[in-house]
Amino acid sequence: WGSDALKRSITILGATGSIGASTLDLIRRNPDVWEVDTLTANCSAEELAKLAREFGAKSAVVGDENCLGNLKAALSGSDIEVAGGAQALCEAAARPVDMSVAAIVGCAGLAPVMAAVERGGTIALANKEALVSAGEVLTAAVAKHSATLLPTDSEHNAIFQCLAGNDLSEVSRITLTASGGPLRTWTQEQLEAATPEQAVAHPNWSMGAKISVDSATMMNKGLEFIEAHHLFPVGLDKLRIVVHPQSVIHSMVEYHDRSTLAQLGPSDMRVPIASCLAWPKRMETPLEPLDLAAIGELTFHPADESRFPATRIAREAIQAGGAAPAILNAANEIAVAAFLAGQIGFMRITAVVEDTLSHYTATAPANLEDVLAIDAEARIRARQSLESHALV
Numbered sequence: 001w002g003s004d005a006l007k008r009s010i011t012i013l014g015a016t017g018s019i020g021a022s023t024l025d026l027i028r029r030n031p032d033v034w035e036v037d038t039l040t041a042n043c044s045a046e047e048l049a050k051l052a053r054e055f056g057a058k059s060a061v062v063g064d065e066n067c068l069g070n071l072k073a074a075l076s077g078s079d080i081e082v083a084g085g086a087q088a089l090c091e092a093a094a095r096p097v098d099m100s101v102a103a104i105v106g107c108a109g110l111a112p113v114m115a116a117v118e119r120g121g122t123i124a125l126a127n128k129e130a131l132v133s134a135g136e137v138l139t140a141a142v143a144k145h146s147a148t149l150l151p152t153d154s155e156h157n158a159i160f161q162c163l164a165g166n167d168l169s170e171v172s173r174i175t176l177t178a179s180g181g182p183l184r185t186w187t188q189e190q191l192e193a194a195t196p197e198q199a200v201a202h203p204n205w206s207m208g209a210k211i212s213v214d215s216a217t218m219m220n221k222g223l224e225f226i227e228a229h230h231l232f233p234v235g236l237d238k239l240r241i242v243v244h245p246q247s248v249i250h251s252m253v254e255y256h257d258r259s260t261l262a263q264l265g266p267s268d269m270r271v272p273i274a275s276c277l278a279w280p281k282r283m284e285t286p287l288e289p290l291d292l293a294a295i296g297e298l299t300f301h302p303a304d305e306s307r308f309p310a311t312r313i314a315r316e317a318i319q320a321g322g323a324a325p326a327i328l329n330a331a332n333e334i335a336v337a338a339f340l341a342g343q344i345g346f347m348r349i350t351a352v353v354e355d356t357l358s359h360y361t362a363t364a365p366a367n368l369e370d371v372l373a374i375d376a377e378a379r380i381r382a383r384q385s386l387e388s389h390a391l392v
């Protein structure tokens, strides 16, 4: 790996985030392999400009048009192209590169992912919300344009590795492991009073704020259940979730002969990201080897859906299909933002999602525009649901 004479070009959508930083760390260690084409951010213009200069990017794009002035100022005197706005993000994603890393958080990343898919690109997909919202619309576009989706989410990357060389028809079960999040052992009463600081303090993983809250509510695992259904269509009855607090086994695939393959590794996103960057080969990462004797024990528990209803809500949404997963995702994004802003209590996050799902239905989306329209309407309904309840 990395011995090709030609450098490989790469674009990182969401370069200033946690996944973006992990990706850039690997690129920084392999300067002879990668050539950075485009880096994007939402609004952190100074940070984006600094990265664009460091990596010699050809272009830098902010999703928020209001931040373009700052980006221009921060990159003045350089020959790096700058642009801003939602359309500019899609144009950036459509530029031909060897690899696109989709690391924007939320449904905001969907249109750029679709743009990369439509040019038949190879996409390392961390942005699970894009796949949850667009589901069949996105997987159909991947097939139509012969794009390649490399799962970057650690569980899905583990499954992808465990499936290597095997047919999906030979799979009897896929097990997604869940750490259980920072509030795993909390009682219902304690959960009601959980603060944003407590919810984002994950014991095993260091991540962006939104996914950290999703991990605490277990909605992250709910979104991943839907993500797994689209990436590995073995049937919903063959997908399981098991709580595994050590986060050493990242997921497992069981075959008809009762042989189960698991992928183990340090809980550091640079491992699955490296697996995508080097695919189908392997590259070195700076991580310590796994010391199983020091870890000592790997434990497994069923998920408790009475304290953490999110996995049940997500399972019901994908069973219902159609617009439900897009509504679930949009309502969750609104509820998580409200929780982080101190507007609602922790247990109201999943309550708002369930309330929105029960009051808003829409016909199944047929294309990207439909998905974005459902997403927009579901956000309005979720805000109404927030306001209709006392702030607890």
Ligand code: NAD
Pocket: 013, 014, 015, 016, 017, 018, 019, 020, 040, 041, 042, 043, 044, 063, 064, 102, 103, 104, 105, 106, 108, 109, 126, 127, 128, 129, 152, 153, 154, 205, 206, 207, 208, 209, 210, 211, 269
């Ligand atoms: P983050 O909040 O740290 O970073 C998000 C990035 O997206 C930033 O660069 C930000 O500027 C950009 N962004 C945010 N809103 C945007 C918008 N409206 N338009 C354009 N750009 C926008 O998030 P993260 O933790 O890096 O997660 C990114 C994605 O990867 C999420 O979908 C998350 O679920 C997934 N993921 C993350 C981890 C992890 O360990 N962090 C693990 C698995 C999957």
Ligand code: MG
Pocket: 153, 154, 155, 224
């Ligand atoms: Mg994950």
